[in-house]
Structures are given as structure tokens and as C-alpha cells.
Amino acid sequence: MNAPTRMMRADESATKHTKTPMTMIQALRSAMDVMLERDDNVVIFGEDVGYFGGVFRCTEGLQAKHGKSRVFDAPISEGGIVGVAVGMGAYGLRPVVEIQFADYSYPAFDQIASEAARLRYRSACDFTAPLTIRMPCGGGIYGGQTHSQSPEALFTHVCGLRTVMPSNPYDAKGLLIAAIECDDPVIFLEPKRLYNGPFDGHHDQPVVPWTKHPLGAVPEGYYTVPLESAAVFRPGKDLTVLAYGTMVFVAEAAARETGIDAEIIDLRSIWPLDLDTIVASVKKTGRCVVVHEATRTSGFGAELVALVQEHCFYHLEAPIERVTGWDTPYPHAQEWAYFAGPKRVGAALKRVMEA
């Protein structure tokens, strides 16, 4: 298969540890395992995460290994989970909590937006909330409207939060460790359709496992992928695609299928983001397409379009396009009419090349 050329940034602290093939689930588990080992203050909890190890099995085995006061089940109360995490964080712990699906983050929204996000500011650093809130997001699993949403823009709109979304096992582990070590609250969105393999939107084709992908090779020990650093997922000269999560692979398929030499930037950290990498790429290509799974209006794509316009206007040779989910709740049966697959992304690439 077409392995993506991925340019490692110099500041990535990948160690020379032996690499092991991991799914994204295993990589996330490994990150939490490493951090439970390294830092006594790390605690992990959420619905079904303790004995069972989470409905997606990301925390499987961690309770048996690290004990019940480090890894435990929580009541079904997202507001409660984040609320106690804020209290623990203020005490000095580093809670890593799981919201079972991003769609269930709303009951926690007050604790996230009014409390975790602003505790540092309102107390002038007297108290802080260094928590990591993991949540699977995105569609592609016939999950219907309450197991498919991509609410990243709700979080990027809140000052004081960091919002992160990895697209592969290597980044997932390095970013999660960086998130746990970060003293700010981090919303860590995990595209569930990528848990077991890269997915390019061709839902009728068999799933490719991560073992067959270079980014499924993950160091066993400690390393970080720094926050606020994007990756050039696929270098190219025709146009720039700004994407994150599942859409990175969809964009790659669209480039392959249209023959357009797209430079695909995987944001990795959605906000705050790595503006330099974006601006350098758009100044080079002169064209830009923004892609996300989430609904269009007031989606994060709008922010990206505005930033590119502000910083690259005199280099642009075509209007910037957005390819996104439709402005409807995520449907169940019509999932593939809803999902912005390679055909829709490819059509946008062509339009922008022809403009």
C-alpha cells in the first residue's frame, strides 16, 4: 500500500525503544500504563473503565496492574466525573477520565467550560485543573446520533481548553502522554473509527489493520508528541488539505484517486494549533481545502478558513473550500450519505484546482 511519507519534527522525543505493532486502542492503553507507572498522581476513571477496561477496552488490564485506587469505575454521571476530576486536579492529582462517547460530554459541559477551563484564570494560578478528558468521537460505526458526533468546535470555542485529536497509534500515544503531562485541561478526542485500523471512507472495503501501517509501529516506553504541533501527513505541491482524525485518511484517498498532489496537514492539536506549519504549506501551494467530519456551520473549519484568509490571503489562487458533515443530526441508516467520504473530498480538491 501507499505508505504516507510523514515528516518527523525535530522536537518529537521518540526514544530509541523497540517499536511494537499496536492498534490505537493498545497505543492509548500503553500511554496510560506508562504514565501510571511514571507518575503517582495519575489516576484513571470513567464508566466501565475499571474491572472491564472500558467499552472500547482502552483501559483493559490497568486496574489489575495498578490497583483500584488508581484505576476505577465511575457512576454514570459525566458531570460528576469531570467535577471530581477538577477537585482532584486542584489537590495535585493528574486525572485522566474517560467519557464513554463524546456525545455524552454534554452533561459535563458546565464542569468543563465554566470550571476546568477557567480555574487557573479566575484564581490567578492559585488552583489549576491539569486533567485529561478522553472521549471517542466521530462516526462510521452505525452508531446513530448519540454515538457518532464530532463536538470539537464546542471545546475549541472555550478559552482555556486544549483540544487534541490523533489520527494514528503513534501520535495517539505520544499526544496522550503529552496531554497527561500538560498542566492545562486537555480534551482528548479519539476517532473511534480509527481504533482498529486506518479508515479512508471506503466503508465497503475490508478494514486494514494498523499492523499493516507504518504509523501502527509504536515505541513501548515513554515518548511524547508535543501539543501545538501539526504533522505534514503527506507532502505535496498542488494544494493544502487541513484535516484531523479520520479525515486525514479520507483526504489521502481523495488525493490518490484524483491524482492531485495534495499536501495533507494533520493538525493533531486542534486548538491551540500549529499555525506556522499551516501557513508555510498554504503559502507554498496557494490553495486550501478544509475537511472535517463535524457539521459545517460554526464548525472548526470556519476558524481554519478565517486563519488561512488572515495569514495567506495574498498567496491564495482559489477560494478555500470546506468539506464537512451536513448540518443535520448524525443519521443512523443514511450514515454514508452523511459522511464526507473520498468522493466528496475529491470533488472539492478538483474544484479548487480548477478555480
Next chain:
Amino acid sequence: MNQHPPLHLHVPEPTGRPGHDTDFSYLHLSRAGEVRRPPVDALPSDTSDLAYTLVRVLDDEGCAIGPWAPDITPDLLRFGLRAMMKTRIFDARMVIAQRQKKMSFYMQSLGEEAIGTAHALALSEGDMCFPTYRQQSLLMAREVPLVDLICQLFSNEHDPLKGRQLPVMYSVRKAGFFSISGNLATQFIQAVGWGMASAIKGDTKIASAWIGDGATAESDFHTALTFAHVYRAPVILNVVNNQWAISTFQTIAGGESTTFAARGVGCGIASLRVDGNDFLAVYAASQWAIERARSNLGPTLIEWLTYRAGPHSTSDDPSKYRPADDWSHFPLGDPLARLKQHLIGIGVWSEQEHQETHDALEAEVIAAQKEAERYGTLSDGRIPSASAMFEDVYKEMPAHLRRQRQELGV
């Protein structure tokens, strides 16, 4: 000098796990007929003891005994048994259809059939249930056409919900069944609002709110208790304590050394803890609470003690977190077998009628499934149109959605 030993965190555990049997003594059961039945106008505080004991009518021999034994006709009993059997047969068939990929997902209610069935029979036309995804027995008791339900499950061209909802997330207003949300607990407080609306309008309708043991941890549950108490809302607050919330035992929702019924008394709400596997107890307790609500005496919280006999959903494997044969040791038994034993005992039912009814219901479900399949299944692609996806977001479709629909070319 600090004389205290270091603190440590208490994390509740179930008594049973894979490899060792559950000690069910934690349930603190009462004997059938043992618990008193207060008058319907009892003060909430006068129900405190009933929040910690267990209302039961059927004894081990299947006899109906004690003050809660309801006055109920053999016809209604047979109707109830039939609705429970239909629920169980329907569930079993749909689990198979899910394995055959005719639908994406399914949730069965095995072991919990008595609760919705008997409760629905005690409610009146016009009352509204605000259910969770595990109350299909309400629909069976109200004789909702099976074809409609299966078309929803198959997300096919005749799906009344136009393919928008996960299987099981029905909405059947005309059967008093509110639209199911995937977000737990939200319906609980909405039911209180429905009941308040009935009171504001001077109607006689009541609401019946449903929630699982696990979801009582959500704030919407606690908020519902407060609003129901404050406005003395005509609402039944049903907590189905089936011991598990996916892999999480009910003590993690706060059931350790207390009961879910006790939450109600603490909020000034009349509360009962009832054997949910005892059709007669469910009917009697529902009648009591319904009479209170309809007489402007306010809400009742009922904890129904039962056991989630099947997996949480078709995506779950309970043998990973609880003993595989746990249900067979559950001391409250199988609700269907218990009602059957009672009916045979009082001479209004027989093994032969049971078998014939079973066969007839199975044939009915199979025929309904065949008919529904004529309108397609999720896997054969005969699903609601992509253009239907853009409808009903608003009453009138705004320009931006019309543009997006055009962009999709449908």
C-alpha cells in the same frame, strides 16, 4: 500529632465475578405477603420502611398472598402472560436478526418483562411513558404492531423514524411511548414536565418515567425528584434496578448499603421497593402509585428489583465481568415462569395452552418479520432516502439545508 491512619479510597465491588458465584444476600429480600400496604393517601414520610423492604405477592409456590395481592381478572392475567411471552419471543428473534446483519444493533429485556407489562396494564389511555431502551414490554402490552417496530429496527423504507435512530430507540406517541434518547436519564425530568403540564391544564393524565439503576447517577435523575416533589407532579418515577449497567455493578451507582427507593423518601417522595419479577406485585404497586398520582397526591418512586439476564446489548459479553450463570441463581427467579406457575395454580392456564400460545406468538413474530423484510433491511440497502436526512431538522427547511441537500444531489 496525627493519630489517624492514612485514608484510603473505597471502591465498591460486586460479590460475584467470573469464576466465583454471586452472594445475593446483599439484596435483603422480604417474604411474599410480609410487607404492609399503606393507604394511597399515606404521607411520603410514612413510606420510609417500604423503601428498604420488598413488596412481594407471589410466594415460591406461585400463590398470591398478603395485603398487596391485587384484584385482577383471569383475562387480564392471561393477557399479561401473553404480552410477556411476546416480548421474550420478539427479543430472541431480533437478536438472531441482528446476528444476520438485518439491523445494526439490538437490546433485549430478558428477565425484565413483568415490569413494563404489568405497569402498562395499570396505566390508562392518555398516560405517557418516558421509557429507556429496555421497556419494549410496554409496547407489547399496548399491542403496537410488530411490523412497525421491526421496520424501525431494520432501518428500512417503512421505518417510521425515517432511518434516523439506532434500532430500539422507538417513538410511539399514540401508544403513550415517548421518543427514546440515546443520552441516559434525560427523559426522567421530561416526564416530570409532562405531568406538570397535565396539572397546569387541569387534565387527568399522568406520566410514567423510566430509568435504570446505573443512570440514576446522572443529575437529571436527582433534578427530577426535586421537581416532582416541589410541584407534587402526577408522575411515577420507575427505577429498574437490574443490578448491572453494562459492566458496572449497581453499587457504583450508589446502591451499596442502601436502596434506590430510599432516594425518593429522602426527597419527600412516597417510595416503594418492589419485586420486579413478580407480575402481581408490579401490577399492585403500579396501581397504588397511579391512584396517588391521579388523585393529586403527588409522585411515587418505585424501585423494581430485577436482573438483566442478557447482555447489555448485542455489542456486549457479560461473561467478561460477571458469573456466566448468574441469572439462574438470582433469588427472584424468572418473571415469566412465576406468572405461569400462578396461573396454572389457580386453574386458569395449562401447559398445553402455554405451548400453543408460545407457538402462535412465534408464528406472529416470524410473519411480522417476513413482512418487514419486504420493505428492506439495513444490509440490503433499502433504507430511507438520503434526502429524508435533511427533513425535520426544522419545521420548514431553511435555505442552507436546501443548498446542502442539492450539493449531495438527492
